[in-house]
Amino acid sequence: MVAVHAFDTFLAERKISVRLDEPLGPYTTMKVGGPADYFVEPRSPDELAAAFLAARECELPVRLLGSGANLLIRDEGVRGVVVRLTHLNRRAGLHVEAGYNFAKLVKETAAEGLGGLECLAGIPAQVGGAIRMNAGGRHGETAAAVKYVDVLTADGDVRRLTRDQVGFRYRGTGLGAAVVLAAGFDLHPADGIRERYEEVLSQKKNSQPLGTHNAGCMFKNPPGGHAGRIIDECGLKGLRVGNAHVSEKHPNFIENDGGATAADILSLVEQIQARAPLPLELEVLVW
Numbered sequence: 692m693v694a695v696h697a698f699d700t701f702l703a704e705r706k707i708s709v710r711l712d713e714p715l716g717p718y719t720t721m722k723v724g725g726p727a728d729y730f731v732e733p734r735s736p737d738e739l740a741a742a743f744l745a746a747r748e749c750e751l752p753v754r755l756l757g758s759g760a761n762l763l764i765r766d767e768g769v770r771g772v773v774v775r776l777t778h779l780n781r782r783a784g785l786h787v788e789a790g791y792n793f794a795k796l797v798k799e800t801a802a803e804g805l806g807g808l809e810c811l812a813g814i815p816a817q818v819g820g821a822i823r824m825n826a827g828g829r830h831g832e833t834a835a836a837v838k839y840v841d842v843l844t845a846d847g848d849v850r851r852l853t854r855d856q857v858g859f860r861y862r863g864t865g866l867g868a869a870v871v872l873a874a875g876f877d878l879h880p881a882d883g884i885r886e887r888y889e890e891v892l893s894q895k896k897n898s899q900p901l902g903t904h905n906a907g908c909m910f911k912n913p914p915g916g917h918a919g920r921i922i923d924e925c926g927l928k929g930l931r932v933g934n935a936h937v938s939e940k941h942p943n944f945i946e947n948d949g950g951a952t953a954a955d956i957l958s959l960v961e962q963i964q965a966r967a968p969l970p971l972e973l974e975v976l977v978w
């Protein structure tokens with residue numbers, strides 16, 4: 692087996708910068724969790740491919756971090772490599788790179804009078820994360836507005852997939868180990884798009900604890916039900932462990948009041964799952 696330090700040597704030889712023991716909490720909306728052994732922000736798809744190749748040769752796992760809006764990092768942090776597509780963030784019309792701010796894209800296209808994404812107003816994500824998780828809510832999901840997705844395959848090839856080939860499902864895709872590089876959106880001029888955008892955004896502001904440190908909805912909605920309602924009916928609003936609590940405004944959210952640990956949040960998750968009358972599956976990813 693190749694020595695672990697070979698990974699940063701390999702990257703240094705290719706002038707790809709890598710940070711060691713980078714705290715990940717600040718990169719997430721929950722603001723919780725330990726460091727990544729290696730943290731890489733490639734400046735091009737070639738650098739991304741090189742980082743993946745190096746990681747494979749060094750037998751290190753690789754994870755993709757988006758805007759950290761649907762993610763809980765454990766207190767002990769993440770072994771191996773975390774990649775963030777900070778620099779792959781350009782938009783050319785409706786072709787948008789994975790690191791582009793998705794909420795910004797939704798706002799911009801609505802302002803341009805283009806219909807298709809306005810129902811996703813206010814969802815915090817990068818484009819790659821929104822595709823990967825098929826981000827959505829009451830009014831729709833990302834998949835409906837996608838024309839194609841460009842990916843880097845596990846073999847290091849760049850491929851363009853049609854929407855059907857992406858295998859979209861509720862809060863997920865069939866992309867497996869492939870990395871989203873960019874997506875093409877299928878949007879069309881329509882009336883009332885700006886108004887609809889504002890309406891969806893204000894509904895979200897009224898029903899969710901925006902502006903606090905949280906990871907959005909913690910649990911998937913079970914078939915035919917709503918996790919938020921179930922948690923409410925169990926009387927768990929306001930339940931607290933350490934510096935984290937179940938939101939009073941929307942009980943499918945857990946809020947970090949400042950200084951919460953991942954252990955606090957996971958303890959709340961376990962208590963909710965133990966008391967809910969049916970299985971609640973985490974929507975938030977835990978690293």
Ligand code: EPU
Nearest residue numbers: 828829830898907908910911912917919920923940941942
């Ligand atoms: N409810 C309660 N008590 C509460 C809050 C809500 O009983 O304190 C009830 C509501 O009355 C409603 C039901 O729960 O009947 C569902 O609530 P809501 O309409 O807010 O929608 P949701 O199913 O909880 C989904 C998405 C959200 C998305 C919203 C709005 C999931 C798991 N959640 O929430 O997505 O923002 O619709 O479009 O699909 C996320 O994915 O992180 C997320 C926040």
